[in-house]
Amino acid sequence: MNIEETIKATNKLPESRRLILNILVTANHINDRIGEALKGFDLSIPQFNVLRILRGQKGKPANLSTIQERMVSRMSNTTRLVDKLIAKGLVERVTCEANRRKVEISITKKGLEFLHEVDPVIDNIETEITSRINSVENELINEKLNELRA
Amino acid sequence: MNIEETIKATNKLPESRRLILNILVTANHINDRIGEALKGFDLSIPQFNVLRILRGQKGKPANLSTIQERMVSRMSNTTRLVDKLIAKGLVERVTCEANRRKVEISITKKGLEFLHEVDPVIDNIETEITSRINSVENELINEKLNELRA
DNA sequence: ATACAAATATTGTTATAACAAATGAATATA
DNA sequence: TATATTCATTTGTTATAACAATATTTGTAT
Numbered sequence: 001m002n003i004e005e006t007i008k009a010t011n012k013l014p015e016s017r018r019l020i021l022n023i024l025v026t027a028n029h030i031n032d033r034i035g036e037a038l039k040g041f042d043l044s045i046p047q048f049n050v051l052r053i054l055r056g057q058k059g060k061p062a063n064l065s066t067i068q069e070r071m072v073s074r075m076s077n078t079t080r081l082v083d084k085l086i087a088k089g090l091v092e093r094v095t096c097e098a099n100r101r102k103v104e105i106s107i108t109k110k111g112l113e114f115l116h117e118v119d120p121v122i123d124n125i126e127t128e129i130t131s132r133i134n135s136v137e138n139e140l141i142n143e144k145l146n147e148l149r150a
Numbered sequence: 151m152n153i154e155e156t157i158k159a160t161n162k163l164p165e166s167r168r169l170i171l172n173i174l175v176t177a178n179h180i181n182d183r184i185g186e187a188l189k190g191f192d193l194s195i196p197q198f199n200v201l202r203i204l205r206g207q208k209g210k211p212a213n214l215s216t217i218q219e220r221m222v223s224r225m226s227n228t229t230r231l232v233d234k235l236i237a238k239g240l241v242e243r244v245t246c247e248a249n250r251r252k253v254e255i256s257i258t259k260k261g262l263e264f265l266h267e268v269d270p271v272i273d274n275i276e277t278e279i280t281s282r283i284n285s286v287e288n289e290l291i292n293e294k295l296n297e298l299r300a
Numbered sequence: 301a302t303a304c305a306a307a308t309a310t311t312g313t314t315a316t317a318a319c320a321a322a323t324g325a326a327t328a329t330a
Numbered sequence: 331t332a333t334a335t336t337c338a339t340t341t342g343t344t345a346t347a348a349c350a351a352t353a354t355t356t357g358t359a360t
Contacts, residue, residue, distance in 0.1 A: 001300070003292070003295075007221075008219065009220075011206060014273075014276075015280070016276045016277045016281070018292060019280050019291060022291075023176055023177050024177050026177075026295045026298055028177075028224075029298075030170055044315095046316095056159065063338080064339060064340095069158065071157075072157065072178060076319070077318080077341090079339065079340055079341085080317095081316090099326070100325055101337060102325095102337090103338080103339070123166075126166045127166045129298055130166040130169050131166070132298055133297055133298065138169050139165075142152070142172050144287055145153075145172045146151065146152050148176055148280065148282055148283065149176055149179050150151070194345095196346095196347095215308070215309085225346095225348085227349095228309090229309065230311095230347095245309095249356075250308095250354080250355055251307060251308040251309065251355045251356065253308085302360085304358085304359080305357085305358080305359095306355100306358095307356070307357090308353105308356095309352105309354085309355100310352080310354095311350105311351085312352090313349085314347100314349080315348075315349090316347070318346085319343085319344080319345095320341105320343085320344100321340105321343095322339105322340080323340070324337100324339090326336080327335080327336075327337090328335070330331100
């Protein structure tokens, strides 16, 4: 289904707006699918995002600003987001000794095990969605999206 | 800049996740740009979205469910979103005589004039972003995004 | 007609996000 | 060294979103 149908646009959209809307609607669709799956794990998308970032650190702790700059969707209060993950025992935080303004945040063993359970569910969704186009097309869209953000 | 750099991914991303992340990050980028511009008009993105939907009705009022199914980002409480627009005098609501469960929502003259001011600002952003790729590429991405949502 | 179910919107409540201000620590400057 | 400035995070407050429950009207079956 094309975007015009999807959002039931009544009048013809200019080419620029059509692409913009399509990207936004598609992103929304993806978020809905992933968010729905994460609900089964009592995890929000930003929380999942932070967990993956911390795992990506491979043991090395991250401070708040590092997390923020790597998040898909930048957010104002990452502190409280981390608080939630700490409350669940998935993450831990110690104040950095070298620079006591900073904090060192890292994923716990429990957090890693938890992610390990969640991963395949999300992987399935991601591959299911992207499998509808081929590798060449995938790569092309990647390039073009990069250009749009340039 | 590619997504790996943009989100500073430490390890190589599988092709499926890379595309998914790229779409999400790009959508976020677009929303940030548009949201920033709308702030000058004291308007949120969903509010702007509703106004455009109502204008698209060309005089014919819309009820809540119609608005919801046309929104880029489906939301649970459209009632209160419309309330905000009514408070600003940009929209009006009367209960539908034919089916008194429904309401008839329409954009006011003031709302139309207001949109007319906002439009060029958003148009500029949309064309500025999309002008970085050509028409053929634009069309191709549109098609492929449609397939991803299929 | 009456009762029951479905449609449509609203309201209440709780969680999350956005924004601004404040804290505390490090660094630069005089 | 004292003071100001900047940095990194936290906290308070307000706005918005998500979720569940509640009207209210309509449609349907008996």
